[in-house]
Each structure stands twice: as C-alpha cells, then as structure tokens.
Amino acid sequence: MNWIIWLIPAFPLLGFLLNALVVRRERDAGILASVMVGLSFAATIAAMVSLEGAPADAKRLTWTLWEWISAADFRVAFGLLFDPLTAVMALLITGVGGLIHVYSIGYVHGDVRPVRFFAFMNLFVFAMLMLVMADNLLLLFLGWEGVGLCSFLLIGHYFDRRSVPPGINPSDAAVKAFVVNRIGDAAMLAALFAIFTNFGTLSFYDNPQLGISGYLDQAFVVAGETVDLGAFGQLPLIAGITLLMLVAVAGKSAQLPLYTWLPDAMAGPTPVSALIHAATMVTSGVYLIVRNHTLFDQPASAAPWVLVIGVMTAFIGATAAVAQLDIKRVLAYSTISQLGYMVAAVGMGAYVAGMYHLLTHGLFKALLFLAAGSVIHGIGGHQDMRRMGGLRDDLPTTFRLYLIGALALSGIFPLAGFWSKDEIIAHAWFDARSPLAAIILILTSAITAFYMGRQIGMIFFGRPRDPAMHAHESGSTMRWPMIALAGGALVGGLINFPGLHWLNSYLRPVLQEPEVIYTLGMGILATITTLVSAGAAYLGWKTYARDLEPRIRIGKDDPAFRYLGDLWRGMEIGWGLDWLYQRVFVRPYRAASVFLSQVVDREGIDGVLVDGTAHGLIRLAQGLRLLQTGYVRTYALMFLVGVIIVVAFFALRG
Amino acid sequence: MELIIFLITAAVAIVGAAAMLLSPNAIHSAIFLLINFVAISVLYVLLYAPFLFAIQLIVYAGAIIVLFLFVVMLLGAERAEDARERFAWQRPLGLTLAATLLGLIGYIALRGPAPEATATVADQQFASPERIAEALFTTYLLPFEITAFLLLAAVIGVVVLHMSGVLRPET
Amino acid sequence: MVPTSYYILLSALLFTFGVVGVITRRNALVLFMSVELMLNSANLALVTFAMARQDVAGQIVVFFVIVVAAAEVAVGLALLVAIFRTKRTTDVDEINALRG
Numbered sequence: 001m002n003w004i005i006w007l008i009p010a011f012p013l014l015g016f017l018l019n020a021l022v023v024r025r026e027r028d029a030g031i032l033a034s035v036m037v038g039l040s041f042a043a044t045i046a047a048m049v050s051l052e053g054a055p056a057d058a059k060r061l062t063w064t065l066w067e068w069i070s071a072a073d074f075r076v077a078f079g080l081l082f083d084p085l086t087a088v089m090a091l092l093i094t095g096v097g098g099l100i101h102v103y104s105i106g107y108v109h110g111d112v113r114p115v116r117f118f119a120f121m122n123l124f125v126f127a128m129l130m131l132v133m134a135d136n137l138l139l140l141f142l143g144w145e146g147v148g149l150c151s152f153l154l155i156g157h158y159f160d161r162r163s164v165p166p167g168i169n170p171s172d173a174a175v176k177a178f179v180v181n182r183i184g185d186a187a188m189l190a191a192l193f194a195i196f197t198n199f200g201t202l203s204f205y206d207n208p209q210l211g212i213s214g215y216l217d218q219a220f221v222v223a224g225e226t227v228d229l230g231a232f233g234q235l236p237l238i239a240g241i242t243l244l245m246l247v248a249v250a251g252k253s254a255q256l257p258l259y260t261w262l263p264d265a266m267a268g269p270t271p272v273s274a275l276i277h278a279a280t281m282v283t284s285g286v287y288l289i290v291r292n293h294t295l296f297d298q299p300a301s302a303a304p305w306v307l308v309i310g311v312m313t314a315f316i317g318a319t320a321a322v323a324q325l326d327i328k329r330v331l332a333y334s335t336i337s338q339l340g341y342m343v344a345a346v347g348m349g350a351y352v353a354g355m356y357h358l359l360t361h362g363l364f365k366a367l368l369f370l371a372a373g374s375v376i377h378g379i380g381g382h383q384d385m386r387r388m389g390g391l392r393d394d395l396p397t398t399f400r401l402y403l404i405g406a407l408a409l410s411g412i413f414p415l416a417g418f419w420s421k422d423e424i425i426a427h428a429w430f431d432a433r434s435p436l437a438a439i440i441l442i443l444t445s446a447i448t449a450f451y452m453g454r455q456i457g458m459i460f461f462g463r464p465r466d467p468a469m470h471a472h473e474s475g476s477t478m479r480w481p482m483i484a485l486a487g488g489a490l491v492g493g494l495i496n497f498p499g500l501h502w503l504n505s506y507l508r509p510v511l512q513e514p515e516v517i518y519t520l521g522m523g524i525l526a527t528i529t530t531l532v533s534a535g536a537a538y539l540g541w542k543t544y545a546r547d548l549e550p551r552i553r554i555g556k557d558d559p560a561f562r563y564l565g566d567l568w569r570g571m572e573i574g575w576g577l578d579w580l581y582q583r584v585f586v587r588p589y590r591a592a593s594v595f596l597s598q599v600v601d602r603e604g605i606d607g608v609l610v611d612g613t614a615h616g617l618i619r620l621a622q623g624l625r626l627l628q629t630g631y632v633r634t635y636a637l638m639f640l641v642g643v644i645i646v647v648a649f650f651a652l653r654g
Numbered sequence: 655m656e657l658i659i660f661l662i663t664a665a666v667a668i669v670g671a672a673a674m675l676l677s678p679n680a681i682h683s684a685i686f687l688l689i690n691f692v693a694i695s696v697l698y699v700l701l702y703a704p705f706l707f708a709i710q711l712i713v714y715a716g717a718i719i720v721l722f723l724f725v726v727m728l729l730g731a732e733r734a735e736d737a738r739e740r741f742a743w744q745r746p747l748g749l750t751l752a753a754t755l756l757g758l759i760g761y762i763a764l765r766g767p768a769p770e771a772t773a774t775v776a777d778q779q780f781a782s783p784e785r786i787a788e789a790l791f792t793t794y795l796l797p798f799e800i801t802a803f804l805l806l807a808a809v810i811g812v813v814v815l816h817m818s819g820v821l822r823p824e825t
Numbered sequence: 826m827v828p829t830s831y832y833i834l835l836s837a838l839l840f841t842f843g844v845v846g847v848i849t850r851r852n853a854l855v856l857f858m859s860v861e862l863m864l865n866s867a868n869l870a871l872v873t874f875a876m877a878r879q880d881v882a883g884q885i886v887v888f889f890v891i892v893v894a895a896a897e898v899a900v901g902l903a904l905l906v907a908i909f910r911t912k913r914t915t916d917v918d919e920i921n922a923l924r925g
Binding site for chain 1: 754755762
C-alpha cells in the first residue's frame with residue numbers, strides 16, 4: 001500500500017494544474033482547491049494507518065518514483081518518504097490547509113483574480129508536501145524553493161495595487177520575501193554541497209531499491225573532521241554544515257537577521273498569511289532541523305547558535321509586536337517570536353517540544369489570522385487598529401474565536417499554547433541548564449500576553465473610533481473553519497499532554513527522545529509563567545480598553561508613545577533592521593541597477609555602440625557617396641589612377 | 655629598310671592619333687582616326703600578319719569608321735564643344751597621369767630582356783591565312799562560335815534599342 | 826631589323842593618346858574614337874608578341890578583339906543615339922543623372 005503516499009502531494013498538484021489551465025469560474029476554483037486538499041488529508045490519514053503496519057525499527061513508508069539524477073557518483077532519487085515526523089507535518093499542512101482553503105472561498109469572493117489565487121494555494125500545498133515528504137535533501141530543496149516561489153506569487157496577489165494597508169507595495173513585499181529567502185537558499189545549497197562532498201549522498205536514509213545510502217545514520221563518521229578556514233582557524237565540519245543550515249532556517253523561518261520579509265508579507269490576502277506565514281512555510285525551517293537532528297546532536301554542531309538565535313528572535317519579535325498598529329503586523333511579529341521559541345527548542349535538542357509547539361502554534365496562529373481576516377472583512381478592508389474599537393458587539397463570534405486564539409497564544413492554562421510553550425521553557429531551565437534562556441523566554445511570554453491583551457482591548461473593547469464603520473459578521477464558509485481551529489486550540493494540549501506523551505511516543509522511531517518526567521519543579525515553573533503571562537495579558541487589556549483608550553485616535557501615535565518615546569518608536573519599526581537593510585543593501589543596489597540600465601546600457605551600449613556605429617556608417621556612406629559624381633570622365637580619371645598603381649606595382653616589383 | 659618603313663608608318667600613326675585628339679571637328683577626328691588605322695594595318699604587314707592586315711582594313715577602316723561618320727552626321731555632332739569647361743583641373747592632371755603611365759610602360763618595355771627583332775623570324779609563314787584558319791577552326795573553335803553569338807546579341811540589342819516606336823501603333 | 830621594344834613603345838604611346846582623349850574630350854563620339862584607339866594599340870602589342878614568339882595564338886586573340894570591338898561600337902553608338910533622342914546633346918558632361 002505504499003503507493004498511497006504519492007497521492008498525498010498528487011492531489012494538490014492536480015488541483016493546481018486544473019485551476020491554472022482549465023478552470024475559469026471563481027466558484028469552481030475554490031471548491032476544487034478545497035476538495036483536493038481534503039483528499040490529500042484523507043490520503044494522509046490512510047497513509048498513517050498504513051504506517052502502523054511498518055516495523056518499529058524502520059517505521060517508514062517509502063515510494064521511489066524514479067531515479068532522478070544519476071551522474072557518476074551523484075545519485076538522487078525522486079522518492080517520497082512517510083514516517084511519523086512526516087505524518088505529523090502532513091497532517092498539519094493538509095488539515096489546517098484544508099480549513100484555510102474553505103475559509104478562502106468566502107474570503108476571496110469578489111476578488112479580481114480568484115482562480116489564480118486557488119491555483120497557487122494548491123501549488124503551495126504541493127510544494128510544502130514535497131518538502132516534508134522528500135526522502136533526500138535535493139527533493140526537499142525543490143519543495144523549499146517551491147514554497148518560496150508560492151510565497152512570492154501569493155504575497156504579490158494584489159500586484160496591480162500600488163499600496164495595500166498599512167502602506168506596503170505588494171510587489172515590493174513579494175520581491176523582498178523572495179530575495180531574503182534566497183540568502184537562506186544559498187546557504188542551504190552550500191550545506192547540500194558540503195553534505196554530498198563528505199557523505200557521498202543526499203538521501204536521508206538508505207534506499208535499497210536504488211542502492212543509495214543515507215547520510216543521517218552516518219553523522220558520527222565526520223565527527224572529527226575540520227574545515228580549514230585559513231586565517232580564521234579550523235572549523236569542525238559538522239559545525240560548518242549545521243551553521244549553513246541555520247542560515248537557511250533563518251531565511252525561511254524568519255529568524256534573526258533575516259526576518260524582515262515577514263511583516264511586509266502581510267501585503268498578501270489574509271488566508272495566505274494564515275497558511276504560509278503562520279502554519280506551514282515558516283515552519284519548514286524547524287522541520288529541516290528536526291529531520292537532520294542526528295547532525296545537530298553531534299557535540300561540535302552549531303546547535304548552541306541555534307538556541308541563541310531562537311531566543312533572541314523570540315524576544316525581539318515580541319517587543320516589536322507590542323507597538324504595531326496594524327492588526328496583521330502584530331500577528332506577523334508574533335509569528336516571528338513564536339518561531340523563535342521553536343528554533344530555540346530544537347537548538348536545545350528538545351525536538352519533540354519544538355514539534356509540539358509547531359503544531360499548536362499552527363492551530364492557534366492560523367485561527368488568529370483567520371479571525372483577523374474576519375474582522376478586516378467585516379469592517380470593509382481596514383486594518384488599522386486605531387480605527388476599530390468596541391467590535392465585540394457587532395462581531396460576537398469573531399470576538400470569541402479571537403479570544404480563544406489569543407489566550408492560546410499567551411499560554412494560558414488549559415489552552416494548547418500553555419502546554420507546548422511551557423514544555424520548551426521547562427526544557428530550557430532543567431535539561432539544557434540555560435537559566436538565562438529560560439528567563440528570557442518567560443519574559444517573552446509575558447510580553448506576548450501583553451500585546452495580545454492590547455490587541456483584544458484595542459479591537460473589541462472601548463468605543464468605536466471610526467464613525468463611518470459598519471461591521472458585519474462573516475459568512476458560514478469563513479466561520480466553520482475558524483470554529484474547527486478554535487476547537488483545536490482548546491484541546492490541542494492533548495497532543496503531548498504530560499503523562500500521555502502521545503507525540504513523543506509517536507515520534508519515537510524518528511527522534512528517539514526520552515520522555516519528559518514531569519517534576520514538581522516544572523509544575524512550579526509553569527505556574528509562575530502562566531501567572532506572569534495572565535497578569536501581563538490583563539495589564540495589556542486594561543491599558544488599552546480602559547486607561548489609555550480615550551487617547552487612541554485615528555492617525556495619531558499610540559498613547560504609550562508619550563511615556564516611552566524613542567523606545568516605543570524603536571519597537572514600532574522592528575528595531576530598525578529593515579531600515580538598515582534598505583540603506584545598506586537595497587538602495588545602493590537599486591542605484592547601481594539604475595546606473596547600469598540607463599547609463600551603461602541605454603546610453604553606452606545602445607547609444608555609442610549601436611546607434612553610434614549606425615551613425616558612423618551613415619556618415620561614412622555620405623562621404624563616400626561624393627565619389628559618385630555621375631561624370632564619365634571623372635570615372636575614367638579614377639580608372640587611370642588605379643591602372644597606374646597596378647602597373648607601377650608590377651614595374652617596380654621587378 | 656624595314657626600319658625606315660616602320661619609322662615612317664609609326665610617325666603617320668602618331669600624327670593621326672594626335673590630330674584626332676586635337677581636332678575640334680568630329681568629322682575631322684574620324685578621318686584622322688582612319689589614317690591611324692591604315693597605318694596600323696601597314697604595321698601588321700611588317701609584323702608578318704597578313705590576315706590581320708586585311709581584317710583591320712575591312713572591319714576597322716571600312717566598317718567602324720563608316721559607322722562613326724554616319725552617327726556623327728546623323729546627330730550633327732561635328733561642331734566644336736562649347737567653351738565652358740566644368741573640370742578644368744582634370745586636363746593637366748590627366749596629362750600628368752598619362753605621362754606617368756607612359757613612363758611606366760616604357761620602363762617595363764626597355765628593362766626586360768630584348769625579344770627577337772623582326773628580321774630574325776624563322777618562319778615567316780607562321781601566321782599565314784592557312785595557319786590562322788587551322789588554329790581558328792580547331793583549337794579556338796569554341797571562342798569562334800561564341801563570338802558568333804556575341805554578334806547576334808549585338809544586332810538584336812541594337813534593334814531592340816530603337817524598336818519602341820515601331821511595334822506600338824502610333825495613336 | 827626593328828626591335829620589338831620599338832613596337833611596344835609605339836603601342837604605349839598610342840594607348841596614352843587614347844587615355845588622354847577619354848579624359849579630355851567632351852564630345853561622346855570623339856571619346857568613343859579614343860577608346861577604339863586604345864583597343865588598337867593593344868592589338869598592336871599583341872601582334873608584336875605573336876611575332877616575337879612565333880605563336881599564332883596572339884593573332885587569333887587580336888581577331889577576336891577586333892570582332893568584339895566592332896560589336897561594341899555598334900551597340901555603343903546605338904545607345905548614344907538613343908540618349909541623344911532624349912538629351913539632345915552629345916556632351917558627355919550632360920549625362921550625369923546617375924550621380925550619388
């Protein structure tokens with residue numbers, strides 16, 4: 001029954017092809033796309049059932065479609081792999097993805113390009129599935145690039161608009177996403193080269209069908225090898241490879257310093273933000289590390305750096321989210337922050353905890369984005385929170401759903417986020433012996449709760465600040481997916497509930513991680529964290545729903561600016577990283593491009609070389625034309641001159 | 655003896671040619687050219703080319719000059735060219751260049767190894783009409799036939815050039 | 826006992842006269858006659874060399890030259906007459922319509 005696994009990516013691919021080539025009507029496109037993802041979900045379930053039948057020490061289903069590349073020693077298969085880790089990711093992708101597709105049917109109704117939208121959404125699901133189901137790094141890279149491409153295509157969905165709220169140009173945002181991803185991709189390729197050079201294969205596990213060996217089980221082989229960096233000393237090979245992977249993860253999963261594309265990616269339609277920039281594409285970096293955990297487990301690997309980057313990103317993302325005025329940008333920075341948690345977790349070796357948070361975050365962040373979309377849709381397209389206020393009366397269902405998502409994100413007992421986030425913090429404190437990391441993560445959790453409270457307060461409480469606004473609830477196609485996700489947010493803690501350890505057991509064949517023993521210390525830590533977060537959430541809500549609420553005005557700065565001044569401004573602009581990149585990279589590059597295109601190309605090559613040659617020839621011809629006088633006698637004279645020259649040549653030559 | 659005949663004939667040829675160039679009247683030019691042609695035919699005799707002597711007189715002196723005279727008189731072109739000269743600078747330049755050419759050829763002619771003088775010709779009949787006929791109708795038969803075509807083409811061409819008013823009915 | 830170089834020099838001299846005629850005279854007919862003069866001088870040189878080498882081929886060539894010259898004169902004069910009908914002049918300098 002192994003062939004089932006190729007159905008999982010095949011359905012969305014088919015959906016993409018049909019939507020791209022055949023379908024014309026919006027209704028057909030939406031239903032087709034959703035059905036395809038639904039079928040993919042069903043195939044995933046079927047594959048998971050089938051997976052139970054595989055032996056415990058080789059718990060995977062493989063299906064090699066064909067031998068993709070065979071050039072001397074370089075052999076790569078086009079093969080799919082389905083093991084518990086893949087299963088978990090595929091469930092998230094197809095499950096949450098399917099719900100988002102259904103939601104989109106309502107959301108993009110009346111859009112100018114609905115068929116294109118659904119085609120690329122399906123293509124995205126296909127690429128993401130290829131990423132998690134690839135049995136080798138090269139095919140994974142194909143999916144990796146594919147999701148980057150779809151991100152570009154979907155962020156730029158409104159490419160004909162100059163600006164979308166809150167003032168971003170969609171085309172520029174799409175390009176920025178793609179280019180920053182590219183930096184990560186370059187590092188990824190370098191990592192591929194390094195792995196192939198040192199292990200001789202790109203395949204994860206042995207492939208007896210094609211006779212290709214896998215490298216993941218061979219990680220210890222290169223334990224002692226180093227790379228000579230000349231003046232910089234010797235770098236352990238494992239450190240080099242994992243460092244390159246870290247750069248790739250930083251690009252794709254929006255970690256420091258490559259996160260600047262994610263806030264601008266909000267220029268895309270909200271379902272895109274939900275699917276790609278909350279639940280799936282951005283989590284592919286985490287998947288990469290988890291899949292390659294044997295490399296990161298090596299003593300000399302760059303795992304400590306992963307932890308550092310993760311923790312820093314979590315903190316910075318949260319602080320930036322506090323000061324945002326656009327509803328989606330808060331969620332974007334929040335995603336950056338939560339991804340930081342996941343990356344920190346895998347940096348500590350807590351892979352199960354990282355995956356746990358990945359799953360729960362996928363549920364409640366998607367819920368939050370969809371609910372935000374519901375708000376935006378309901379009030380006619382505005383995204384500025386200063387315009388909102390008091391919406392809980394007009395949008396009661398959306399309010400409740402948003403509240404569930406916010407509580408989950410803040411890590412409030414007993415919602416899903418509490419369990420996964422606290423497992424990471426506990427790991428940091430007890431197992432990894434990094435109290436500093438744990439403290440920062442706890443602080444970040446508090447800040448997270450604060451900004452969610454702020455957001456709830458600004459949007460749903462207080463008086464309505466825009467007199468022209470009329471709010472209406474969303475239709476059923478938009479509501480039911482959100483309700484389903486809210487259900488997941490409520491009970492998602494069960495995935496790896498203390499004592500039940502379902503996720504840990506399920507992933508045991510792949511990760512071999514020991515079960516976490518829940519001690520009293522952990523309970524105390526979790527309680528402290530939750531109380532701090534709850535307090536922060538209440539503080540955030542109270543400040544913006546009551547205390548500062550009268551001073552929130554459309555077009556004016558956030559009232560907190562008056563107290564925090566530059567600090568607030570710094571948070572609002574994401575600590576200036578994007579500004580820095582603009583100054584240092586983007587503007588000089590653009591200036592150089594303009595120079596090359598206008599001066600070098602247009603004036604130099606076109607003007608001097610092409611036109612210049614033409615004009616030169618014209619002038620030459622005009623000059624030569626004067627010889628054609630039309631008088632026979634003159635011609636005869638010229639003949640004579642020529643004859644003399646020839647005769648003289650022969651005469652004097654001897 | 656032969657030298658004297660050569661010198662007299664050469665002088666006649668040169669004078670005729672010069673007179674042709676200098677004469678303002680085109681008919682006089684034609685007549686002087688005729689004198690030149692006759693002198694050349696005499697030179698052919700001295701060069702053991704009796705057949706060519708006859709051909710020269712028949713074709714050149716007898717047909718070509720006559721044709722020239724016909725056209726001159728038809729067009730009334732005998733009068734002198736009018737005074738205005740657009741390219742006055744060409745005359746001295748042309749004379750200089752011509753002199754240069756003459757000098758060059760002379761240099762070539764006098765420098766090379768001296769070929770046979772006329773009196774040392776072994777076989778004076780090497781170019782008798784029989785020999786000419788022999789060569790013409792065997793070795794050079796193909797050029798001979800082609801020349802026939804050439805003449806045909808010339809005749810047709812001349813007729814076509816002046817046909818335009820003939821075929822179309824004058825309305 | 827005439828050295829062949831004398832004949833060659835004579836030929837060269839007559840050729841030069843022809844050249845001068847082509848460059849100098851404006852009457853189309855005299856120009857034509859100068860061209861004939863040049864042809865004749867070439868013929869003379871050819872016959873001289875035929876004699877020097879005892880080779881009849883030189884004279885055969887001269888025969889052909891004469892035939893071709895005759896044909897050329899016929900056609901050329903016909904052209905001249907045709908031009909005259911339009912231009913009403915035999916001045917070569919008037920025929921400059923093909924200027925560049």
